[in-house]
Amino acid sequence: xxxxxxxxxxxxxxxxxxxxxxxxxxxxxxxxxxxxxxxxxxxxxxxxxxxxxxxxxxxxxxxxxxxxxxxxxxxxxxxxxxxxxxxxxxxxxxxxxxxxxxxxxxxxxxxxxxxxxxxxxxxxxxxxxxxxxxxxxxxxxxxxxxxxxxxxxxxxxxxxxxxxxxxxxxxxxxxxxxxxxxxxxxxxxxxxxxxxxxxxxxxxxxxxxxxxxxxxxxxxxxxxxxxxxxxxxxxxxxxx
Amino acid sequence: xxxxxxxxxxxxxxxxxxxxxxxxxxxxxxxxxxxxxxxxxxxxxxxxxxxxxxxxxxxxxxxxxxxxxxxxxxxxxxxxxxxxxxxxxxxxxxxxxxxxxxxxxxxxxxxxxxxxxxxxxxxxxxxxxxxxxxxxxxxxxxxxxxxxxxxxxxxxxxxxxxxxxxxxxxxxxxxxxxxxxxxxxxxxxxxxxxxxxxxxxxxxxxxxxxxxxxxxxxxxxxxxxxxxxxxx
Numbered sequence: 257x258x259x260x261x262x263x264x265x266x267x268x269x270x271x272x273x274x275x276x277x278x279x280x281x282x283x284x285x286x287x288x289x290x291x292x293x294x295x296x297x298x299x300x301x302x303x304x305x306x307x308x309x310x311x312x313x314x315x316x317x318x319x320x321x322x323x324x325x326x327x328x329x330x331x332x333x334x335x336x337x338x339x340x341x342x343x344x345x346x347x348x349x350x351x352x353x354x355x356x357x358x359x360x361x362x363x364x365x366x367x368x369x370x371x372x373x374x375x376x377x378x379x380x381x382x383x384x385x386x387x388x389x390x391x392x393x394x395x396x397x398x399x400x401x402x403x404x405x406x407x408x409x410x411x412x413x414x415x416x417x418x419x420x421x422x423x424x425x426x427x428x429x430x431x432x433x434x435x436x437x438x439x440x441x442x443x444x445x446x447x448x449x450x451x452x453x454x455x456x457x458x459x460x461x462x463x464x465x466x467x468x469x470x471x472x473x474x475x476x477x478x479x480x481x482x483x484x485x486x487x488x489x490x491x492x493x494x495x496x
Numbered sequence: 497x498x499x500x501x502x503x504x505x506x507x508x509x510x511x512x513x514x515x516x517x518x519x520x521x522x523x524x525x526x527x528x529x530x531x532x533x534x535x536x537x538x539x540x541x542x543x544x545x546x547x548x549x550x551x552x553x554x555x556x557x558x559x560x561x562x563x564x565x566x567x568x569x570x571x572x573x574x575x576x577x578x579x580x581x582x583x584x585x586x587x588x589x590x591x592x593x594x595x596x597x598x599x600x601x602x603x604x605x606x607x608x609x610x611x612x613x614x615x616x617x618x619x620x621x622x623x624x625x626x627x628x629x630x631x632x633x634x635x636x637x638x639x640x641x642x643x644x645x646x647x648x649x650x651x652x653x654x655x656x657x658x659x660x661x662x663x664x665x666x667x668x669x670x671x672x673x674x675x676x677x678x679x680x681x682x683x684x685x686x687x688x689x690x691x692x693x694x695x696x697x698x699x700x701x702x703x704x705x706x707x708x709x710x711x712x713x714x715x716x717x718x719x720x721x722x723x724x725x726x727x728x
Contacts, residue, residue, distance in 0.1 A: 333631055339629075343623055345644050346647075355630075356630050359627075359632050
């Protein structure tokens with residue numbers, strides 16, 4: 257269903273980022289072909305930072321983020337990001353989608369079609385005219401996901417999208433993510449919820465103190481983690 | 497004093513022709529100046545709020561300081577600008593409502609700009625990452641942030657209106673307080689008070705305050721209704 261040239265695989269090589277002379281992320285290398293990658297690690301391990309670097313919101317101090325597919329030269333609008341706390345504009349749910357689509361360069365007619373399709377796809381059609389800021393937390397996050405979906409990305413970064421949500425809203429968000437899986441859109445997501453990680457992950461990227469210790473297929477990571485740090489993390493402990 | 501008050505009410509109730517003319521001119525001058533200041537000040541303030549350049553700090557301080565620009569000095573500068581031998585003297589604007597509009601818009605431009613800058617700067621801190629993720633540059637974010645800050649920006653616009661409608665120094669210098677031509681409520685109050693015609697002065701003063709009250713009440717009501725429906 258996708259006419260755009262592929263931007264994947266995503267190749268990250270020796271990625272490093274420092275603030276105030278301290279390395280927050282260093283020598284991180286991995287490759288993502290597709291599927292669902294869940295980024296795990298303790299607070300401050302550099303998970304959100306890594307997502308922002310990959311998405312291009314921050315400039316790495318060293319190393320590269322490369323989109324290796326034939327469409328990778330112009331990857332800017334082909335990956336999207338959903339933040340922990342969705343930032344929605346002070347206007348209706350539908351207008352939030354229209355705004356994002358206008359920024360993506362669509363003409364007026366396509367914007368309307370695409371916005372309505374997104375509202376339908378994520379079960380938000382009944383809320384289309386409601387002010388985005390009065391929606392519940394779960395609805396707001398689903399709208400943010402619909403907004404990311406609307407621009408037809410090939411990869412979506414999600415930074416702890418369910419951290420502030422109750423179990424019901426979390427299920428709603430996970431159901432929304434199912435749309436990406438069905439359509440073959442790659443997902444890279446951080447979470448603190450190990451149950452969620454087990455439910456969603458095809459592979460796990462495990463970060464520890466700014467280093468990537470594992471990139472492992474999910475079943476193997478959860479059964480037999482390679483590093484003692486990952487094993488401790490899964491037991492709910494912290495070792496340096 | 498009591499007599500003057502009664503006479504003032506009679507003037508208002510009778511919609512005295514001179515009075516109506518003065519009130520309409522005042523509104524025309526002040527609202528035009530406000531419009532002009534907003535057309536320039538809203539985008540200018542928004543840009544100052546989100547664009548970083550060397551010397552931005554001093555510029556922000558200067559504009560904040562200009563919020564307290566003395567009206568008579570603003571009037572004097574515009575007077576020099578528009579006087580026959582001044583750089584814009586050929587326009588023949590001095591002692592016309594056009595000159596008064598120019599002087600007042602210069603006076604309130606810093607207020608509109610400064611408050612817009614603060615509102616947009618705060619919004620950018622909240623929205624910046626998301627907007628950049630959606631592919632918006634800082635320039636493209638200006639209309640988005642102005643629209644999303646509309647409820648807070650009303651305060652800045654009202655402050656501008658308040659300052660323009662209340663000042664007398666600038667309009668009297670560049671307008672000349674010519675009866676039937678450039679006489680506004682504030683200049684008329686100053687003149688009539690000095691002539692001892694307290695009834696007209698008091699009537700004008702009452703109208704001026706009522707107008708300010710009505711406009712602010714309307715803005716407050718509209719803002720509350722909009723906020724309720726938008727959940728802010």
